[in-house]
Amino acid sequence: MRAGPSQEEIRRQNLGALLRYVHVRGPTSRAALTAHLGLNRSTIGALTADLTAAGLVSEGLPQDQSGRAGRPSLVVRPEAEVYVFALVIEVDRLVAARIGLGGAVLDRREARRPRGVRDPADVVAPLADFVREMQRAASPSARYVGSGAAVSAMVRAEDGLVRLGPQFGWIDEPLGEALAKVLSDEVQGGDRAVPVRNNADLSALAEHVRGVAVDTDNIVYVTGDAGIGGGIIAGGRLVSGHGGYGGEVGHMVVNPNGKPCNCGSRGCWETEIGEYALLHAAGRDADSGTGRAAVETLVDAAGRGDAQAQAAIRQVGDWLGFGVANLVNIFNPEMVIFGGNLREVYIAAAAQVRSRLNRNGLPACREHVRLRTPALGDDAALLGAAELAFGPLLADPLEAAADNP
Amino acid sequence: MRAGPSQEEIRRQNLGALLRYVHVRGPTSRAALTAHLGLNRSTIGALTADLTAAGLVSEGLPQDQSGRAGRPSLVVRPEAEVYVFALVIEVDRLVAARIGLGGAVLDRREARRPRGVRDPADVVAPLADFVREMQRAASPSARYVGSGAAVSAMVRAEDGLVRLGPQFGWIDEPLGEALAKVLSDEVQGGDRAVPVRNNADLSALAEHVRGVAVDTDNIVYVTGDAGIGGGIIAGGRLVSGHGGYGGEVGHMVVNPNGKPCNCGSRGCWETEIGEYALLHAAGRDADSGTGRAAVETLVDAAGRGDAQAQAAIRQVGDWLGFGVANLVNIFNPEMVIFGGNLREVYIAAAAQVRSRLNRNGLPACREHVRLRTPALGDDAALLGAAELAFGPLLADPLEAAADNP
Missing domain, CATH: 3.30.420.40 (ATPase, nucleotide binding domain)
Incomplete structure (x- = not known):
């Protein structure tokens, strides 16, 4: 029984739809966006201008213009300098990656994890090192907008509490809190919650968004x-x-x-x-x-x-x-x-x-x-964690971008 | 990646939200609608006027005004003269009811069904009789807006084909088609598809909408x-x-x-x-x-x-x-x-x-x-079938009402 949205909500929804489109499908011409999103040319132009001003997309000529007659439609590209950290905690490995808007893996670290070790610090510390390294290696102009984590355990969506992680020997382990601290310590602007979900859930999500x-x-x-x-x-x-x-x-x-x-x-x-x-x-x-x-x-x-x-x-x-x-x-x-x-x-x-x-x-x-x-092999959970991290930005691009200048 | 709705879609969404609210929650004051739907007073007024003109709601003073000071807010009521037929086909019984907007059972017929009988006509014919009787008993001013059916079988949502109904001995039985013919024969304006769903699905829906x-x-x-x-x-x-x-x-x-x-x-x-x-x-x-x-x-x-x-x-x-x-x-x-x-x-x-x-x-x-x-006892599937039947009206009230003058 939700009422229709206000003008402001519609604008937010349209901005999110456009940004999500190029994030998932890649660079897209204004003409194609007009067709796919069912909005008129001037609306697409205004939305693109807003997203460009917020540093979330850029516009340019298509890379391949061969064989085309006339003036080509400008192509809207997701700004890959806008990035998230995606973290994966599985029984045999830890993975951390810096992933750009558009889904490209910009940087990646992985470590084997010995089974039978129960201390959460043995999971969190290597991930903190990875994040620190990747953050240092990132261009100064790159913009962090959030993080997300996947863990092969039963995890409470609300706060990332691992209720049961038999493979780690964890019961009621506050993983979300520990990861939020890592991001807060290592990344400027990282002072916020880090959403954590089950790795199979995020793998399913990733295969649905950009996989098989x-x-x-x-x-x-x-x-x-x-x-x-x-x-x-x-x-x-x-x-x-x-x-x-x-x-x-x-x-x-x-x-x-x-x-x-x-x-x-x-x-x-x-x-x-x-x-x-x-x-x-x-x-x-x-x-x-x-x-x-x-x-x-x-x-x-x-x-x-x-x-x-x-x-x-x-x-x-x-x-x-x-x-x-x-x-x-x-x-x-x-x-x-x-x-x-x-x-x-x-x-x-x-x-x-x-x-x-x-x-x-x-x-x-x-x-x-x-x-x-x-289709995404063992990276499905990682890419799903990135989608989780990009969620707030895609839901409300200008608000989220303003929070991450 | 759905873009935001147009002005026309928003109006439709708001009309649907208001109509659904009073359909599910019962008569509601304009003041309460304003609060619950998050729309301003003038929008609620305009929507109510449109729904009133379409004969879907009526407005009046609250029934109980005792102890209230000042001018009471007008109460918006669903128009119970607007009705659907809901049909239930189970192994031991057949049920048909005429159900008004707001969910009241206005008329109801039920018959025991002997097990072991396989002929679909033995299900459809009694339901046709019930519909005919109830239609004749209805007030001339009552308005039929659709039908829905529940069957304890595996049924294809697209067209109501019963793929497997072991309790009836049915395989690939075109129940939806047969029921559409009944409604078309017995009810003026009944010349359209009758959606059919599994009875447990519709029971769950009904308990969710107005039950436990x-x-x-x-x-x-x-x-x-x-x-x-x-x-x-x-x-x-x-x-x-x-x-x-x-x-x-x-x-x-x-x-x-x-x-x-x-x-x-x-x-x-x-x-x-x-x-x-x-x-x-x-x-x-x-x-x-x-x-x-x-x-x-x-x-x-x-x-x-x-x-x-x-x-x-x-x-x-x-x-x-x-x-x-x-x-x-x-x-x-x-x-x-x-x-x-x-x-x-x-x-x-x-x-x-x-x-x-x-x-x-x-x-x-x-x-x-x-x-x-x-909470709805054995009527859950019946009430769920009514919700199914009201679906198009609640999704687009004015369009559906215009189709059923």
């Missing part, structure tokens, strides 16, 4: 490392749930008589398709290594004819398809995307996955579903 | 008769999925070694918590009856100490909680609502449900969840 699922409004994204995460987009919007914990598909119980899960339940999907389940089924003990490399080694072994590895992949692939069928029945998505380790598992076991989906999925729910691997 | 879940944006509604249906609201919007089949939680597999389901899969939630599972677990064979009455008799027997009935309810209650825990982990809802037969089961087995939810649900996902029974 562009123009696809109903998506299930599942990803695996030591645990299993999920990000759901329904009707074009992320299913966040009441507190931000939506999409915890790894703790959907699929096998009531299954193994204990570290969430306290039993037979969760994670216990059947997680990395440990796969390595265990193949008879690999902890000494054979863990993480992506161990999964890739196993998949390679299966490809070379290792029967135990093949059986393990078939078994996990069957459970992967089993859970996907449940999610397809619940969400009727157009696409399911397999990220992280599940990408390797899916590629190696696509036949099992599809066969199980066909057996357990309702025909109407599954008939249009495409099974895909990520 | 008002102001609650993340809801899981589960309902049972012969089958199990689900309706999900995430972030205030129905999770419809790509084709309209979202929310088929009854075919989430919870027991991989369970019983065959009539969807072709095995161990679906429906096979563990559906009416047949409950009656079977209690040793009731088909001769003891089916449907709501049989479930109520069973619950009564358990209340009187029948050990077999008690054990059956405990068993089904445990599986009910099991599936609810999965859905709570996936959706992080604020409320789970138990409709149809599941209302009785939930009330009788609340301890099992809660205990299983506590065991399998992630604390962050379940900590704020309330378990509830419907």
Whole structure:
């Protein structure tokens, strides 16, 4: 029952729509913006002038003018000097990047993270170093407008409190607060909250905005490392749930008589398709290594004819398809995307996955579903964290730009 | 990347917001509308004048003026002469109602429906009779503005094709088309499509708009008769999925070694918590009856100490909680609502449900969840079908009113 917007709100909405368009689609001619946004030429001109004055876009001749007759339409470009920091905290790695308006990764740092270390400082300190280095390397004219973080844990949207992060040994860890302090210390103008979300949620968002699922409004994204995460987009919007914990598909119980899960339940999907389940089924003990490399080694072994590895992949692939069928029945998505380790598992076991989906999925729910691997690879969460960080700027460009002179 | 609306779109949006407000909240003073819609007095006055001229609202003095000093603010009332037909097709009953703007049930017809009858005509013909009777009984000044239907089946949103209705023996049955013909034959101005949706989806919608879940944006509604249906609201919007089949939680597999389901899969939630599972677990064979009455008799027997009935309810209650825990982990809802037969089961087995939810649900996902029974009882789907029917009028009041003079 929201009333229509005021003139000022409409202007803000139009500025945001134009800026978001060039941020997502790249440099665009005024003529194309007029057509795509459904606004007239003079409005586009006025909006572009405002955004240019705020230093958020620039205008110029198209780079390729060959073969065009007449005066070319000016091209509006997102100003890549306007940047955010995107941070990713996963069980095996930490990533930080400086990402420009338009989505280009301008600078990037990554470190392996040893499993079994529980101290949040061991996560936060390296990220602080990365941010400091990248900030120093940035051009003096570059403008910081915010940060966003992805973590493979259950995180409260409101304040970035990690409610449960079994892979880090965290319960009720104030990660959002700690990251806000880092940004405040390292970056001028960084004295503000840093939004933090689940990494699978942000991966789904990134694949939707600029990956394999562009123009696809109903998506299930599942990803695996030591645990299993999920990000759901329904009707074009992320299913966040009441507190931000939506999409915890790894703790959907699929096998009531299954193994204990570290969430306290039993037979969760994670216990059947997680990395440990796969390595265990193949008879690999902890000494054979863990993480992506161990999964890739196993998949390679299966490809070379290792029967135990093949059986393990078939078994996990069957459970992967089993859970996907449940999610397809619940969400009727157009696409399911397999990220992280599940990408390797899916590629190696696509036949099992599809066969199980066909057996357990309702025909109407599954008939249009495409099974895909990520277009953004392991950078999906990073790019999603950048989208999160750019959110306030795209919602209200002039206000946010004024806050970050 | 939608641009801001034009002046004409804003006017339409404001007219819709005002009309929806009084439709949902009832008669409201101009002063309160000004406050709730965030528009100024003169805009509210102009919008009210337009809606009055279109015959959609009327203005008058408040009914209760006692104890008020000064000149009272005029009250805007939805015009209940403006009506829709709402139709419900369930395994054991057919319902049709004439429902006025504002949500009042002006007239209502209901018939029991025998199970095992497959001919769509046996559903459509009685509904046509109901519509004819109610239309004849309506005041000549009453204005029909549309219809909507709820069916306990998987239905394609686009055209009301029932893709799968096991309870009716239907596959790819063009129900929407058949109902459109009924309305076209019986009601002047009825020559148009009749939107059809799943009954659980519409029940969830109705409970959200005017039931137990008002102001609650993340809801899981589960309902049972012969089958199990689900309706999900995430972030205030129905999770419809790509084709309209979202929310088929009854075919989430919870027991991989369970019983065959009539969807072709095995161990679906429906096979563990559906009416047949409950009656079977209690040793009731088909001769003891089916449907709501049989479930109520069973619950009564358990209340009187029948050990077999008690054990059956405990068993089904445990599986009910099991599936609810999965859905709570996936959706992080604020409320789970138990409709149809599941209302009785939930009330009788609340301890099992809660205990299983506590065991399998992630604390962050379940900590704020309330378990509830419907406020609208068995009329939820009917009222949801009316909301569906009023949709075009509320989206664009003057245009829709002009189409229905």
